[in-house]
Amino acid sequence: MTKRIALEKKVLSENDRIAAEIRKMLGSKKIVALNLVSSPGSGKTSLLEKSLAALKSEIKMALIAGDVQTENDAKRLIRAGGEAVCPIVTGGACHLDARMVEKAIASIDLEGIQILFIENVGNLVCPSSYDLGEEMKVALISTTEGDDKPLKYPAMFRRASVMVINKIDLLGLSDFDMAKVRKNALQINGGLKIFEVSCRTGKGLDEWYSWLRSLTGRH
Amino acid sequence: MTKRIALEKKVLSENDRIAAEIRKMLGSKKIVALNLVSSPGSGKTSLLEKSLAALKSEIKMALIAGDVQTENDAKRLIRAGGEAVCPIVTGGACHLDARMVEKAIASIDLEGIQILFIENVGNLVCPSSYDLGEEMKVALISTTEGDDKPLKYPAMFRRASVMVINKIDLLGLSDFDMAKVRKNALQINGGLKIFEVSCRTGKGLDEWYSWLRSLTGRH
Numbered sequence: 001m002t003k004r005i006a007l008e009k010k011v012l013s014e015n016d017r018i019a020a021e022i023r024k025m026l027g028s029k030k031i032v033a034l035n036l037v038s039s040p041g042s043g044k045t046s047l048l049e050k051s052l053a054a055l056k057s058e059i060k061m062a063l064i065a066g067d068v069q070t071e072n073d074a075k076r077l078i079r080a081g082g083e084a085v086c087p088i089v090t091g092g093a094c095h096l097d098a099r100m101v102e103k104a105i106a107s108i109d110l111e112g113i114q115i116l117f118i119e120n121v122g123n124l125v126c127p128s129s130y131d132l133g134e135e136m137k138v139a140l141i142s143t144t145e146g147d148d149k150p151l152k153y154p155a156m157f158r159r160a161s162v163m164v165i166n167k168i169d170l171l172g173l174s175d176f177d178m179a180k181v182r183k184n185a186l187q188i189n190g191g192l193k194i195f196e197v198s199c200r201t202g203k204g205l206d207e208w209y210s211w212l213r214s215l216t217g218r219h
Numbered sequence: 220m221t222k223r224i225a226l227e228k229k230v231l232s233e234n235d236r237i238a239a240e241i242r243k244m245l246g247s248k249k250i251v252a253l254n255l256v257s258s259p260g261s262g263k264t265s266l267l268e269k270s271l272a273a274l275k276s277e278i279k280m281a282l283i284a285g286d287v288q289t290e291n292d293a294k295r296l297i298r299a300g301g302e303a304v305c306p307i308v309t310g311g312a313c314h315l316d317a318r319m320v321e322k323a324i325a326s327i328d329l330e331g332i333q334i335l336f337i338e339n340v341g342n343l344v345c346p347s348s349y350d351l352g353e354e355m356k357v358a359l360i361s362t363t364e365g366d367d368k369p370l371k372y373p374a375m376f377r378r379a380s381v382m383v384i385n386k387i388d389l390l391g392l393s394d395f396d397m398a399k400v401r402k403n404a405l406q407i408n409g410g411l412k413i414f415e416v417s418c419r420t421g422k423g424l425d426e427w428y429s430w431l432r433s434l435t436g437r438h
Contacts (some may be wrong), residue, residue: 002228003226004226005225007222007223011223030392031337038290039258039259039260039341039364039406040258040343040364040365040368040371040372041258041363041364041365041368066373067371068344068371068373068374069370069371069372069373070367070370072367072370074369082388085250092344092374094313094345096346110338112370119432122258122343122371122372123313123343123344123345124259124341124342125287125311125340125342125345126313126345127338127346133370142260142363144260144361144386145259145260145387146259146260147256148261148289149260150290151288151291152259152286152287152289152291152341153259153287153288153341154287157289157313169392170363170389170392173345173388173389173392174419200393
């Protein structure tokens with residue numbers, strides 16, 4: 001078991017090395033990379049579809065869409081107007097790693113890109129361990145998943161800079177308590193920036209869009 | 220990388236050996252073990268709470284509740300009337316393995332137990348690779364997660380014997396299409412037994428209970 005852990009550490013340190021290279025390269029091009037993580041079905045692709053539709057005329061975005069199987073998410077993003085979209089099919093792997101992202105980035109024309117979205121595999125556990133060279137992790141949670149998720153999957157919320165609470169149109173139809181999820185999340189990570197949105201109705205998305213705009217203005 | 224894969228295989232074969240022992244031991248005691256798998260928040264604990272409340276006077280059940288952090292699920296199951304309940308806190312690991320289950324089983328009084336529920340970590344990817352000595356995997360999916368999930372996480376649905384579609388009370392509030400999810404799931408695994416339930420309203424649960432009853436009558 002010790003041997004396995006040592007090997008696991010080696011794999012992670014190799015990952016960190018590649019992630020650092022990606023970060024440096026993106027920084028030199030003034031591209032802000034956001035690593036979107038969540039459970040399956042929380043709405044990562046929906047949030048990106050909405051962001052593309054709303055902002056593509058003012059922000060130049062590239063998107064990498066990771067999935068265990070199928071390129072469905074990448075296809076949805078192209079239909080939503082994404083021009084620089086690259087799918088990664090992990091073929092069983094439970095997370096994206098920096099090498100996969102390095103390869104995907106190489107296939108995208110980064111000229112003029114301001115924000116690179118990396119949509120991770122739907123998994124609240126494993127992707128938390130893999131740095132992809134992003135500037136920030138954005139963790140999504142939907143109101144139908146329960147307000148206890150930050151406590152039960154703390155690593156992800158500890159390593160995220162932003163939490164997007166999606167499906168607020170379904171509030172009141174479950175026991176989900178907005179005050180409680182905020183308290184649970186901030187208990188794990190007091191620095192979390194929190195958005196409350198509904199990708200279905202559009203509610204709350206303007207604040208998310210404003211924040212994305214502010215990211216592009218910082219350089 | 221080859222070395223890592225070889226080591227991974229060794230870990231899995233050691234897991235399979237322990238799982239086979241668990242299966243043999245449970246078989247000798249005529250205990251049916253069900254391994255419940257799903258995304259975080261699909262309703263594994265809710266389904267078990269309902270099942271305990273409805274059936275505890277007629278079926279003797281034991282429950283193992285796996286979580287990355289917290290013993291919240293196990294506490295919920297005890298409050299719901301569970302008498303033989305054992306939490307497993309994986310401390311970061313993304314799945315239960317057979318050794319964890321072996322240890323948990325050793326702490327439970329199995330005398331007279333008819334069904335052993337093993338609630339896995341909320342993760343649609345990694346738990347599919349780990350045999351826990353169960354008789355069947357029961358994969359949950361909720362209507363809020365999207366009808367494409369069986370296609371995007373095929374390993375889990377291929378290895379499951381049963382699919383429980385939860386939160387049918389929220390049908391119509393998203394684009395989830397019941398016919399489509401059934402088609403997608405059966406395309407991956409034509410032998411899947413499918414239940415449609417709402418743990419919130421109770422709809423559809425009677426068929427699930429009848430099926431659990433039928434499991435105890437087979438020996």
